[in-house]
Amino acid sequence: MTPSAPRPARDAPHVLIIGGGGTGGALAHDLTLRGLLVTLVERGEFTSGTTGRHHGLLHSGARYAVGDHDSAVECIEENAILRRICPGSFEENDGLFVALTDEDMAYYDDFVRGCKECGIPIQELTTDEALRAEPRLNPATKGAVRVPDGTMDAMRMPLRFFATAKHHGAQLYNFMEVVGLLVHAGAVTGAAVRDHVTGTEGEISADVVVNATGPWSEKIARMAGVDVPIVPSPGVMLAVRGRLCNMVLNRMHGSGDGDIIVPQRALSVVGTSSWTVEDPDDLDVPEDHVRRMWEEGAKLIPAVSHAEFRAAWSAARPLIGSRAGDSGRELSRTFKTIDHADDGMEGFVTITGGKATTLRGMAELCGNVICAKLGIDRPSRTRTFVTLPHTAFYTDRDRRPA
Amino acid sequence: MSAADTGGRRTYRVYRYKRGEPGWRFDMFDVPLTRTVLDGLRWIQLHLDRTLAIRHSCMHASCGTCGVQVNGREALACVTPADDLGATITVEPLANIPVLTDLVVDMREFVARFPDEIPSLRAAEQLPEATPLEGIDAYDRFEDCIECGLCLSACPVSATSDAYVGPAALAAAQRLLEEPRGADTDRVLEWADAPFAGWRCHAAFECTAACPSDVRPAERIMALRGRLGGRGATS
Numbered sequence: 001m002t003p004s005a006p007r008p009a010r011d012a013p014h015v016l017i018i019g020g021g022g023t024g025g026a027l028a029h030d031l032t033l034r035g036l037l038v039t040l041v042e043r044g045e046f047t048s049g050t051t052g053r054h055h056g057l058l059h060s061g062a063r064y065a066v067g068d069h070d071s072a073v074e075c076i077e078e079n080a081i082l083r084r085i086c087p088g089s090f091e092e093n094d095g096l097f098v099a100l101t102d103e104d105m106a107y108y109d110d111f112v113r114g115c116k117e118c119g120i121p122i123q124e125l126t127t128d129e130a131l132r133a134e135p136r137l138n139p140a141t142k143g144a145v146r147v148p149d150g151t152m153d154a155m156r157m158p159l160r161f162f163a164t165a166k167h168h169g170a171q172l173y174n175f176m177e178v179v180g181l182l183v184h185a186g187a188v189t190g191a192a193v194r195d196h197v198t199g200t201e202g203e204i205s206a207d208v209v210v211n212a213t214g215p216w217s218e219k220i221a222r223m224a225g226v227d228v229p230i231v232p233s234p235g236v237m238l239a240v241r242g243r244l245c246n247m248v249l250n251r252m253h254g255s256g257d258g259d260i261i262v263p264q265r266a267l268s269v270v271g272t273s274s275w276t277v278e279d280p281d282d283l284d285v286p287e288d289h290v291r292r293m294w295e296e297g298a299k300l301i302p303a304v305s306h307a308e309f310r311a312a313w314s315a316a317r318p319l320i321g322s323r324a325g326d327s328g329r330e331l332s333r334t335f336k337t338i339d340h341a342d343d344g345m346e347g348f349v350t351i352t353g354g355k356a357t358t359l360r361g362m363a364e365l366c367g368n369v370i371c372a373k374l375g376i377d378r379p380s381r382t383r384t385f386v387t388l389p390h391t392a393f394y395t396d397r398d399r400r401p402a
Numbered sequence: 403m404s405a406a407d408t409g410g411r412r413t414y415r416v417y418r419y420k421r422g423e424p425g426w427r428f429d430m431f432d433v434p435l436t437r438t439v440l441d442g443l444r445w446i447q448l449h450l451d452r453t454l455a456i457r458h459s460c461m462h463a464s465c466g467t468c469g470v471q472v473n474g475r476e477a478l479a480c481v482t483p484a485d486d487l488g489a490t491i492t493v494e495p496l497a498n499i500p501v502l503t504d505l506v507v508d509m510r511e512f513v514a515r516f517p518d519e520i521p522s523l524r525a526a527e528q529l530p531e532a533t534p535l536e537g538i539d540a541y542d543r544f545e546d547c548i549e550c551g552l553c554l555s556a557c558p559v560s561a562t563s564d565a566y567v568g569p570a571a572l573a574a575a576q577r578l579l580e581e582p583r584g585a586d587t588d589r590v591l592e593w594a595d596a597p598f599a600g601w602r603c604h605a606a607f608e609c610t611a612a613c614p615s616d617v618r619p620a621e622r623i624m625a626l627r628g629r630l631g632g633r634g635a636t637s
Contacts (some may be wrong), residue, residue: 045457045467052459052467087521091542094535121536132533145536155545156522175455175503196455199420209422239462246526246534246541264464265544266616281448285437311481312437313461380516391520394513399422 007169008035016191016206018178018220019213021051022158023355026363026382027212028172030166033381034371035116036346038170039204041193043177046062046162047155049280050214051356053315054269055237055246057263058150059357062097062122063255066107067216071334072118078358079148082157085360085386089157091263093112095149095248096130099142100299104252108143111252115147136301151264156390158359164385180358181209181223187346188224194322194351205386211350215280215316221350226343228350229321232280234314235272239294240307244268250299258296267310272296280316320353324339334358337366339373349373374387410435412484417494418504426501428492438492440468440479443505455504463614466550469496470505476552476612496555498568507538512551515571517593521545521585524581537625547574553609553619565598569609569619572596572600577620579629603627 015031017024020042027070028038042048051118061075081091115122123146130144131137137144166172175196182190182203185259190205215232243263251259262269273289290312297304309394322338335354338345351366414433418520419426431450436442440458447454458468461480468479471494473487484491488567499507526543542575553569554560575594596598600623609619 044455045459047459047465048457048467052465053461056464091523091526091544092539093526093541125535129535132531133535135529135531151464151544153522155459155467175506177452196453197421197506199453200424237462239464243526243543243615246529246532246543263543265548266460267464270624271460309461313480315461369612390522391513396510396512 005162008032008037012037013207013376014039014205015208015210015370016204017210017212018191019049019216020046020162020172020174020210021049021212021214022047022161022359023211023214023351023354023362024157025161025165026197026359027210027351027366028170029161029387030363030367030380030382031370032165032168032365033379033385034172034376036376038165038173038229039164039206040170041176041178041204041268042174042192043196046172046174047158049216050315050317052155052159052166053313054154054356055260055269056151056154057262057357058148058152059259059355060095060149061120062095062111062115062147062149063250065118065120066110066254068120069114069192072114072120074334074361076118076120076148076254076356078361079150081152081360081383082357084158085384086160087386088389089153089160091151092241093150093247093263095147095250096125096137097145097147097250097252098130098135098300099144099252100138100140101142105142107253112145115145118149132246134249136244136303137249138302139302143252145252146261151248151262152253152356154356158356159390159393161359163388166396167392169390178223181220181348183224183345184320186226193399204321208365208373209348210370211348212352214318214352217318217350217352221340224340224345224348225342226345226348226382228352230352231276231319231321232316233274233276233319234279234283234316235274236285236289236293236312236314237269238290238297238312239267239269239309239310240304241267242303242307244301244307251300258293260393261300261304263296268301268304268307270294271305276319283314283316285312285314306371318352327350335362337369339369341373406507411441412487413444413490415490416443416446416505417490420503427603433607436484437485438480439472439477439482439484439487439493442484442491442567443479455506456587457506464548466607466615468546469529469550469552470494471496471555476556478550478552478614478629481577495550495629498557499551507551508552509549512549512570514556515554515567517567517575517590519570520547520577521581538601545577546617547577548615550614552612552614553617556608556612558606558608559602559604563598563602566602567599569623570602571625572623573617573619574605576626591629591633594626596634600626
């Protein structure tokens with residue numbers, strides 16, 4: 001059972017979070033549970049940037065088990081936590097890593113060993129067992145390993161963090177765009193915003209401002225004159241009609257284009273490709289990438305090739321680049337919390353990188369950094385706090401200032 | 403009309419309203435032909451008017467946020483191709499749900515119509531020959547309803563009656579009755595057996611035509627009425 005959380009005291013420190021994706025929502029939840037006053041602003045609808053657009057995979061970590069143990073361990077830990085704190089938000093059908101070629105099979109032993117080393121529970125299947133579980137799988141399958149992947153609702157799972165934060169007193173504003181940061185005497189003290197609901201402008205002051213804008217974080221950081229090493233890295237996804245599998249199907253080889261099919265509602269989503277752009281707002285959907293999704297998807301499930309098209313789209317990942325003067329305070333290489341005090345700018349923190357599966361863990365570590373800055377010694381409570389259902393997001397009154 | 407006839411461009415005629423303004427208006431935008439109507443609206447935001455407010459999230463008809471009226475028909479903008487809609491594309495917010503701003507409607511008014519918390523997961527219609535692996539009783543899958551509000555917008559009865567609960571909520575009630583999973587079915591029937599619930603529908607089937615996710619609300623309302631009829635008229 002989730003215990004109730006008291007509302008923060010009126011004189012508690014105030015944190016302004018910029019960015020209403022999964023990271024911002026989870027951070028709002030983390031900080032309200034620690035008794036802080038929280039305001040979050042998002043220029044569009046919540047989860048409209050990168051969060052809502054991903055393929056909907058709840059990672060087991062197996063994708064990273066060869067070569068990136070930190071990511072793999074982080075994923076399997078958060079996978080178990082999310083199932084506990086967001087019950088009902090996942091299709092808990094597990095996933096298969098499927099070897100189709102001799103080359104894939106050459107990867108098999110490393111894959112199994114990597115999963116074991118990272119604590120990812122697996123079950124090795126014969127081709128017959130795999131085909132009985134997933135009859136549309138390519139019959140040329142040479143081997144398959146079952147892993148605890150799952151499908152998440154890419155919008156409604158994060159929305160539970162927003163809902164819970166809101167019911168604990170966080171002020172969450174969508175359609176409110178940051179047009180500038182307020183900087184006084186070497187510190188960020190708030191943000192100038194434009195409210196697209198009312199068409200008015202205003203200022204929000206805060207003790208700490210957090211830049212949680214994913215691939216947009218360099219743009220926001222520049223408003224304070226500091227640098228964030230982010231390269232927006234889009235990927236293309238393809239959705240076809242029909243539920244062609246029930247488990248998540250992954251190709252057993254190193255990360256590549258079109259190496260995953262995630263079943264979602266009555267659709268099957270094939271992902272993804274990867275390139276880099278300057279501007280995360282200006283994404284196209286390259287035809288050759290879409291074609292590659294059709295081709296690679298059909299290798300896992302031949303029926304993909306004659307399935308009905310539903311949608312093709314791009315989403316920009318926040319890829320972390322290198323940065324001159326990295327101080328070593330970065331907390332993980334899968335995502336970064338940057339205290340810009342290191343750049344001579346107080347009151348300003350950037351959290352970026354990561355993935356939907358690790359949103360809670362990112363928020364916990366970022367919350368630790370913020371609390372340390374504010375001299376607050378309260379641990380995160382999000383590991384065990386069961387979040388409200390997504391529908392609770394819609395049950396409050398609109399408290400937008402006129 | 404083909405793209406060649408319009409020089410590959412489209413005129414978007416977009417409903418605009420900001421809270422506090424005396425009324426709404428249409429703004430016209432000259433936009434290159436994009437893949438979808440949502441891409442066209444985002445192009446306007448990026449290049450012509452960043453104050454245009456629209457809802458979107460998943461980009462593939464799975465989240466249900468980008469519901470609008472395109473040339474008078476309910477649609478998810480993310481899966482509505484822009485190329486066969488004529489030279490002028492009129493985009494308006496959904497009907498029968500209060501407008502917050504521009505193309506954004508207040509979904510609290512939509513969610514408030516549901517009788518109870520709707521289950522979000524159900525057992526999949528799994529491939530008949532599939533045998534789930536040990537430890538999985540039956541494969542799960544998310545419900546078809548994506549809470550987009552298109553059915554409510556298209557419903558002619560909802561256009562004349564705010565009190566009517568509307569097709570999405572009635573379809574959700576019928577889904578509960580089909581797979582109760584421990585829910586109190588008597589309470590659901592009680593709720594549905596009311597003049598502004600199960601009996602108010604005029605069977606226009608506009609909701610089923612508008613639904614982007616094959617929920618078939620009209621057929622479900624008819625099935626629900628069958629159950630209410632068997633219960634004896636109490637309304």
